[in-house]
Amino acid sequence: MIDLIRKYNRMFYTIICLIIVFIILSIILQSSLFLFILYTCFIVIYIFYSYFWLKQINTYGYTGDWCRPVMWIYYIVSIAIIITSIIFLILV
Amino acid sequence: MLIKGHFFPKQENAEKIKLFIRRHIITYAPWVLFIVLLVILPWIIIGTLNSIDISISTLLNSAQINPDEKLVNQVIIVLLTGYYLFISAYFFLMWIDFYLDIIIVTPEHLINIQQIGLLNHKVSEQSLLRVQDVTSRVDGFWQTFFRYGTVVAETAGDEPNFLMRDVPNPNSVANIILKLHEELIESGGLKEELGESVGLNRPKPVVRKRKEMINKIVYNLPPNRGIDSQKLTISKKTNTQKPEDTIELEDSKVVVIQTPKLTRKITKDSKISKEKPKIKKIETSQPKLEIVDIEPSWISSAQKDRRFKKSKEIDRSIREGELKEGKEIRL
Numbered sequence: 001m002i003d004l005i006r007k008y009n010r011m012f013y014t015i016i017c018l019i020i021v022f023i024i025l026s027i028i029l030q031s032s033l034f035l036f037i038l039y040t041c042f043i044v045i046y047i048f049y050s051y052f053w054l055k056q057i058n059t060y061g062y063t064g065d066w067c068r069p070v071m072w073i074y075y076i077v078s079i080a081i082i083i084t085s086i087i088f089l090i091l092v
Numbered sequence: 093m094l095i096k097g098h099f100f101p102k103q104e105n106a107e108k109i110k111l112f113i114r115r116h117i118i119t120y121a122p123w124v125l126f127i128v129l130l131v132i133l134p135w136i137i138i139g140t141l142n143s144i145d146i147s148i149s150t151l152l153n154s155a156q157i158n159p160d161e162k163l164v165n166q167v168i169i170v171l172l173t174g175y176y177l178f179i180s181a182y183f184f185l186m187w188i189d190f191y192l193d194i195i196i197v198t199p200e201h202l203i204n205i206q207q208i209g210l211l212n213h214k215v216s217e218q219s220l221l222r223v224q225d226v227t228s229r230v231d232g233f234w235q236t237f238f239r240y241g242t243v244v245a246e247t248a249g250d251e252p253n254f255l256m257r258d259v260p261n262p263n264s265v266a267n268i269i270l271k272l273h274e275e276l277i278e279s280g281g282l283k284e285e286l287g288e289s290v291g292l293n294r295p296k297p298v299v300r301k302r303k304e305m306i307n308k309i310v311y312n313l314p315p316n317r318g319i320d321s322q323k324l325t326i327s328k329k330t331n332t333q334k335p336e337d338t339i340e341l342e343d344s345k346v347v348v349i350q351t352p353k354l355t356r357k358i359t360k361d362s363k364i365s366k367e368k369p370k371i372k373k374i375e376t377s378q379p380k381l382e383i384v385d386i387e388p389s390w391i392s393s394a395q396k397d398r399r400f401k402k403s404k405e406i407d408r409s410i411r412e413g414e415l416k417e418g419k420e421i422r423l
Contacts, residue, residue, distance in 0.1 A: 019174070023167055030163065035170050042174040049181050052210055053188060060192050060205075060213060070187060077180050085173035092165040 039089075043082065050078060111197035111268060115190060115258040116240035123186045130179050134172060185210055195256050197265075199272055202245060202254050218254055220276050222247045226269045228262035245269060 019038060026034035054071070061067040192207035202223070206214040223245045230241035241262035245254035259265050 019171075023171070026167065027163065030160070032163065032166055035163075035166050039170045039173065042170070042177055046177045046181065049210070053181075053184055056188060056192065056207070056210065056213070060207070067191065070184075070191070074180075074184055078177075081173065081176045081180060085169055088169045089166060092162055092169065 039085075046078065046082075050074075107198045107200060109196055109198055110272060111195070111265060113195040113197070113256065113259055113265065115193055116238060116260045118234070118238045118240065119258045120186070120190045123183070123190075127179060127183045127186075131176075134175065195259065197269060197272065200276060202269070204254060204256070216254075218245070218247060218251070220269070220273050222249070222251065223254070223269065223273050224248050226266040226273075228266035230262060243269070 022034045022038045026032065026038075053074070057067055057071060188210065189207050192205065192213070194203075194205040196203040196205070198220075200220055202218045202220060204216045204218075206216075208214060225246040227244045227246070228241060229244070230236055230239075235241050240258050240260045243256040243259050243262045243265050245256075247253055256262075256265070
């Protein structure tokens with residue numbers, strides 16, 4: 001984790017700062033709009049990441065190996081996180 | 093892009109895979125534990141805050157902000173969603189790094205496939221012929237306990253060594269690579285390639301040929317190596333191996349002087365006048381001459397010096413007319 005942060009430190013800190021700014025804005029302005037933008041950003045970035053992740057697996061993955069089960073785990077985990085968050089957002 | 097049925101980009105159709113190695117699964121375990129810790133961390137924090145009767149709303153109220161509870165919950169959910177998506181991405185990034193880091197050993201090649209991050213994919217290929225030595229290393233408690241370690245294939249020349257980290261059963265892997273290397277060298281079709289690539293057998297043919305040629309000349313001389321030789325067998329430079337190429341010089345007297353660098357032109361019909369048996373008087377009747385370069389490359393510098401002095405002495409003797417028929421010359 002520390003290596004990752006060190007490697008992408010500028011980008012990492014920028015994202016953290018943007019998240020904090022959005023949250024503060026939403027709290028100060030008593031508006032969910034900024035939260036909605038933030039949430040959408042998370043989902044979009046994650047979809048981009050998923051696209052490249054799956055592309056790498058499809059390009060360099062080896063058939064007959066255990067990449068297919070992991071891909072299914074990936075789908076399930078990703079969808080579970082997103083659906084759960086949406087449900088909670090609706091409930092509150 | 094991989095072709096279907098191929099495991100690495102430059103794989104030839106007939107090239108079978110002998111070893112397909114990933115890092116030991118135990119090296120992925122610390123990442124899994126770390127991810128599990130990250131997953132439960134927010135709940136630990138929330139649980140701790142609840143146990144001491146502090147809620148997020150209280151914290152925010154203390155900061156002179158008065159948001160309603162709904163917004164605070166939304167903030168928490170959005171943050172948690174981002175956090176878990178990040179953890180998920182990180183976990184699968186680590187997995188892809190583990191899964192796509194592969195070492196493939198074929199009877200002819202070593203292939204190291206490295207996945208660096210999400211988007212960088214590096215494939216390095218090395219011919220087994222260039223491998224000089226293979227070392228396996230098991231360091232420390234965990235490597236000994238789980239039987240994994242490092243294998244280093246040292247390569248010839250300036251090319252970087254082939255480093256394979258966290259390989260299961262490193263000793264077996266090293267043995268297999270060495271065995272394949274030896275098999276490849278022993279296989280006939282690749283001997284020439286090895287010679288050319290490593291530069292082992294380039295100078296050999298020339299040296300051998302020259303040695304054979306000189307030996308033939310020297311050993312076919314009569315024991316006294318004298319100028320009274322009535323018969324001398326001299327092989328042609330081009331075909332030193334074949335006996336039919338030897339030439340017999342009948343009724344001629346030839347002096348063969350072995351000096352550090354001496355070139356004589358001798359043909360089948362070369363004759364030396366009986367009246368004047370000097371080397372300078374070698375008569376040749378054919379325009380195309382066979383050049384016999386008598387320069388033993390294996391003699392020591394002291395021997396060379398001695399022979400050079402001797403040759404000078406002989407030259408002087410010839411000049412002054414001291415060298416006459418019947419005189420024995422010892423080199």
